[in-house]
Each structure stands twice: as C-alpha cells, then as structure tokens.
Amino acid sequence: MIESVLFKSIDWVSPTGIRTGDILVERGKIKQIGWDLPEHAEVIIHEKGLWLIPGVIDPHVHFRTPGLEWKESIETGSRAAAAGGVTTFFDMPNTIPPATTAAEIANKKAIASATSLIHYNFFIAATADNLDEVNQVPNVPGLKLFMGSTTGDLLMDGYDAQDRLFANGNRLIAIHAEDQTLIDQALAQIKDPMVHDHP
Numbered sequence: 001m002i003e004s005v006l007f008k009s010i011d012w013v014s015p016t017g018i019r020t021g022d023i024l025v026e027r028g029k030i031k032q033i034g035w036d037l038p039e040h041a042e043v044i045i046h047e048k049g050l051w052l053i054p055g056v057i058d059p060h061v062h063f064r065t066p067g068l069e070w071k072e073s074i075e076t077g078s079r080a081a082a083a084g085g086v087t088t089f090f091d092m093p094n095t096i097p098p099a100t101t102a103a104e105i106a107n108k109k110a111i112a113s114a115t116s117l118i119h120y121n122f123f124i125a126a127t128a129d130n131l132d133e134v135n136q137v138p139n140v141p142g143l144k145l146f147m148g149s150t151t152g153d154l155l156m157d158g159y160d161a162q163d164r165l166f167a168n169g170n171r172l173i174a175i176h177a178e179d180q181t182l183i184d185q186a187l188a189q190i191k192d193p194m195v196h197d198h199p
Contacts (some may be wrong), residue, residue, distance in 0.1 A: 002042055002043055003026065003027060003042050003043075004024065004025065004026045004027075004031075004041040004042045004043070005024075005025045005041055005042065005043045005045065005174065006022060006023070006024050006025075006037060006039060006040075006041035006043070006044045006045070006050075007022060007023045007025070007045050007047075007050060008022050008037075008039075008044060008045065009021070009022070009046065009047045009054075010022070010023055010050045010052055011047075011050070011051050011052070012033075012052035013051070013053070013055075013102070015093065021034055021035045021037075022034055022035060022036065022037040024037055024041060025041075025050060029089060031100055034178065037088065038179075040199075050140065051143070053085055054117070055085065055086070055087025055088065056084070056085050056086045056087065056088075057087070057088040057089075057090075058081060058086050058089045058090070059089075059090045059141070060090065060092065061077060061081070061089045061090065061091050061092065062091070062092050062094070063077035063078070063089070063091050064074075064077075064095055065091075065095060065108065065111055065112075066095055066096065066097070066107065067095050067096025067097065068095060068096055068105075068113065072118050073115070074091070074108075074111055074112050074120070075115035077089070077140050078112075078115070078116040078117045078118050078119055078120070081117075081118055082117045082118050084127060086118060087109070087118050087119060088118060088119040088120065088121075089118065089119075089120055089121075089188065090120075090121050090122070090123060091108065091120065091121070091122045092123055092143045092144060093123050093124055093125035093144050093154070094125065094144075094146070094154055095108075098125050098153070098154050099122055099123070099124055099125055100124065100125045100126075100127055100130050100133075101124075101130065101133060101137075102133065102136070102137045102138075103180065104124075104157060105122050105124055105137055108122045109122065115190050121139070121140065121141050122140060122141075123140060123141060123142055123143065123144040123152050123174060124137050124143055124144070125143070125144045125145075125146065125172075126138050126144065126145050126156060126165050126173070127153060127154060128144045128156055128158060128161040131161070131164055131165055131168065134169075134171075135168070135169060135170050135171060137142075139173070141172065142171050142172030142173060142174055143165070143169065143172070143173045143174070144173075144174050144176065145162070145165060145173055145174070145175045146176045146178075147162070147175065147178050147179070148176060148178025148179070148180050148183050149180060149183060155180060157180040157181075172173050
C-alpha cells in the first residue's frame with residue numbers, strides 16, 4: 001500500500017475563490033494543504049486539471065437492498081457513488097420488504113455496515129399503520145410519504161392518515177406527491193403502459 005501521495009498544483013474552491021496549491025495525502029487522509037510543499041512523499045503527482053472538491057451528499061438514492069439487488073445493491077451503489085465523489089447517501093425505503101419499522105432500518109444499516117464504501121442513512125416510510133413507530137425510530141434523516149402507489153403497502157393516499165402524520169410528526173417528511181385517483185384512471189385507460197405513456 002502506498003503510504004503517502006503529494007498532489008502538486010491542484011485546484012480547489014475556497015471561501016475566497018479558486019486556489020491552486022499542493023495537497024499531501026498520508027494513509028488515505030489529507031494531511032496538509034499548502035503551497036510549495038516539500039516533495040517528500042512516496043508518490044508525487046504533477047497533473048493539470050485535477051480538482052479537490054468537498055464530498056457530495058446524495059439525499060435521495062434507491063440502492064434496492066434488500067429484495068431488489070438485481071437492480072442495484074448498497075455495495076454496487078456505494079461504489080458508483082464513491083467513484084463520483086459522493087461520500088454520503090440517504091436511501092429510500094421502497095425495498096422488499098419496505099423499510100417501515102425500526103427492525104427493517106436496523107437490518108439495512110447492518111447490511112450497509114458490511115458492504116458500503118461510504119457513509120449512509122435510511123429514510124423510513126410512513127404508512128397508515130405505523131405512524132406511532134416512525135417518529136420513535138432513532139437516527140433516520142426523515143420520513144417518506146408515498147401519496148401514489150409504489151412498492152408493497154407504502155401507499156398513504158387517505159387524507160385522515162396524512163393529517164395524522166403531519167399533525168403528530170416531529171421529523172422531516174419527504175413526499176412522493178401524486179394523486180392515486182388520477183393514476184388509477186390513467187391505468188384503466190392505458191393497458192400495459194410504456195415509458196412514453198407516462199406524461
């Protein structure tokens with residue numbers, strides 16, 4: 001394993017504008033940022049066009065673990081995210097089974113702990129039957145409300161349940177805002193819909 005790498009004349013965005021300088025990385029972590037750092041690293045890279053950017057947080061991914069890993073998994077999704085500069089993701093709950101309980105969130109976190117290359121967290125889905133539990137689950141970025149049909153029983157299109165969620169919630173609520181009545185009408189008119197039928 002390479003112990004140290006020095007990037008010479010790399011660009012980064014600072015509060016005062018674009019800066020150019022050197023970055024010393026030791027054992028995979030930034031050790032020093034400066035100008036004209038001594039060239040004592042194991043590997044020295046002089047390349048034009050390299051940029052240092054802050055790690056990106058992606059607050060809405062569908063990594064499909066558990067149950068739909070043939071589409072994408074936490075492992076493959078986190079690898080792709082890391083390759084693109086993403087350091088943290090928040091995964092959506094419409095998996096099989098859907099993440100609607102503390103146990104399902106704990107299961108997803110256990111899988112991520114063993115397979116994710118980057119930081120993670122998981123939204124929990126609100127349903128008409130779990131409103132008491134969703135506000136008690138520790139360490140989630142928020143609740144997901146599906147107003148249109150999706151995986152499993154995640155549909156919450158009744159105004160009474162939605163009112164209870166908003167009136168008694170204490171967390172951020174991300175909304176998949178659709179009208180299930182319109183969806184049902186469109187599906188009755190268009191049999192075997194294709195992507196171009198969506199509008």
